[in-house]
Amino acid sequence: MTYLAKPKFHHPELPKNALGYTHRDYEGTVSTLCAGCGHDSITGAIIQACFELSIEPHRVAKISGIGCSSKTPTYFLGNSHGFNSVHGRMPSVLTGANLANRDLIYLGVSGDGDSASIGFGQFAHAIRRGVNMAYIVENNGVYGLTKGQFSATADRGSKSKRGVTNTDNSIDLAAIALQLGATFVARSFSGDKQQLIPIIKAAIAHKGAAFIDVISPCVAFNNHAGSTKSFDFVREHNEAVNRLDFMPSRMPIEIKYEAGTVEVVEQHDGSKLALRKLAADYELNDRTAALGFLQQQAAKGQIVTGLLYVDADAEDLHAHLKTVDVPLNALTEKDLCPGQSALDKINAGLR
């Protein structure tokens, strides 16, 4: 970490987005995490994704729980709404906020402790309900704030910094999200921004529960030989099924691909995902096949990354509940109490 604020200087020729902002305008305060923390790279990727999407910062709500990962919303989008909730309770706070104001973009930021242990139930239900959000788990396999105990996502057989072998089975959050009906599931690596940034952009544009499991090495407690979440291990065992290019709806697809190598998926909002296939027979729209593939590769010790599953026609919780288009928090007393005549009509209908 550093005690110094980042100087206000920026590169004189820094590109600007459609709103006239540079990526520096999407930063928060300077990170207080350990130097080299993978989470800071994810912060960088979120900043870049929001910059490239020309998102107005005041239209974003970033909600987190407790842990190293849940501190990170302070370090990005300093002009957005934020809520640092109770440990493991990000999903329910996010769900509530989303129900009250469907017009915001919801970024749920959590960690492996926050989502796979104390908040495992919360995680399950938010996904199951299809809350419209980008749920990002910054997954380092250890409890960093309490000095490196195994978390629930640590692989069985992997070693702690002190040489102790983990005997518990691990939770694969991406697989669980698939099972629970997430309509967008991806896994990526903090050390590969080229892969991570388009995935975050696609997840933000996705209408429904989008889940990203980002493996993020803990430089202080989980970056040693014997760890399966170290920079070296992830780089050696990373099996990317595809490379994603994300194109917002207003942008025509200009890049030419060789026939058969690229699959273009159009999402609900008109945005397009162009996927360069790396695993030849990987089926992007097949939930059960994706689950099977994940388990096969996990058994071989490989880490599957990329966009694993997407349902381009996904619906979110608001659609399921048939709520009105106007955000609930914007309904006035007049809308909510339409008066005696309206009540009379309803009563008449029930007679």
Place this chain on the structure above:
Amino acid sequence: MKNTDISAPDYFHKVVDCQWACPAHTPVPEYIRLIAHGRYSDAYMINWRSNVFPGILGRTCDRPCEPACRRVRVEEEPVAICRLKRVAADYKDDITERLPKPAARKNGKRVALVGGGPASLTVARDLAPLGYSVTVFDGDAKAGGMIRTQIPKFRLPDSVIDEETGYILGLGVDFRAGKRIDSMKALLAEGWDAIFVGSGAPRGRDLDIPGRQEAAKNIHIGIDWLSSVSFGHVTKIGKRVVVLGGGNTAMDCCRSARRLGGEEVHVVVRSGFEEMKASPWEKEDAMHEGIPIHNFLVPKFFTHENGKLTGITFEKVKAEYDAKGRRKLVNAGEPDQHFPCDDVLVAVGQENAFPWIERDAGIEFNEWGLPKLNEATFQSTHPKVFFGGDSAFGPKNIIWAVAHGHEAAVSIDKMLNGEDIADRPMPAVELMSQKMGIHEWSYDNEIALDNRYKVPLRDKVVALKDIKAEVELGFDPDLALSEAGRCLNCDVQTVFSAQLCIECDACVDICPMDCITFTPNGEEKELRTRLTAPSNNLTQDLYVQDRLKTGRVMVKDEDVCLHCGLCAERCPTGAWDMQKFLLHTTQAGTSCRPQRRSAA
């Protein structure tokens, strides 16, 4: 791209833009830090070693360092390097104990220096402490050359010149005042082991247009007039004065005229205001004193009545550019303009003049009347005769004269030690880590936006009354501290060790200027298109290091790096370190001897 070799002295030297731009390569950030610490004497000595005249240059330098300053690329105004140098001179303690001592034993070699200006005095300073018998010949009564005769006292008081020339003459230098050399052959016949010519460019160019002869009494050559003013021979001028020319001499002329009775002083230049040779700050100073500058006016003829000047008539021109982009001044189709005036000062350029060097003395001259010289050694076609300063390559400025003097001194020292003078010594370079603790560096790395501080000036009314009253009052210690804080410490280098890097991207994310990229290698031109931020300044190098685990390279664009050290603070493995690069050019003496391997 190939791996950057940071052991080559030039690589990091170029990153220290100010030092690289300085002809004498003064370690600028090093002395600015010392000023910030209040260590004025130490700051002075660093300057004194490399540029010999810190107090003089701190008031008069042409400051090639300032346009080069990195602040210009990331903010607007450069650090006021020149005026900080003056702070070191103004607030230092008595430094005489820290000066070299006159040689205890002479080495028996005799060197003659022609002219007592900055070039010769630099040679004298470098050679005298080594034991050479150094004799300086000058036509004037006191040392300093053009520093003393042509720079007005309101910019540079005599006391400063006396002090700094005194340091040199105190090294056992034999100064022959009032002895003008009028024959090179005679000088050569005196059997000197080496002769250095630092006689400057003493002839002011004249303007031969109709009326010049008739009105001669009120038309003066700028540099001659300035020296007459300097010596007190001229104490007044007419009420209406026109100064012709757009260089720094013209600026000195108009401001001097303003103080000697000139109430309406106008500067008139042939070309455009922007193209004037005068430094922008000298133009500002003149305009501040109520002197308008008129441009695109070519002098046609002087008007006169009964042998007395009445004015000068100009043709209005405009600039036209041909297909090759060459500029031509053509008639603008407007009526001629007449400036009535009592006196005209002609400051349209200076020329070299060597009437005292016989053409058969063994020194060849080129088509411009300048001596044929080796550009690295300053040796003329006569092996014992060297040139430097304005007399070498034509009029430049003091700091160039100093740089020439150092190099000529190296040549003379090597020659008289029987060495090959073409074999130039390498600079002395140090690279030291500045890490003091986890988040602690031995320099102030908290970089902030901050505007350049203005040097306080003497009240205009008071200043214009007395030609000897110094206009600039200099920074006080508080202002100096604030201005010193603007220095980006470009000499504290970002040094990268690929074998320690785990490619976590922490440095890429924290860098405020987006200087750092990890990417597959490529040719420079193509690689520049793939960096995190646009990389269009081709004068600044890319720092490339390979042998990373992923096979990529680390590329850092040196262009707008703030040297804030955040990359090093954020690096979990210490792959980035902030190391101070200190370069001293090698001067005459034992360190310029060739490196010999010992048999053992």
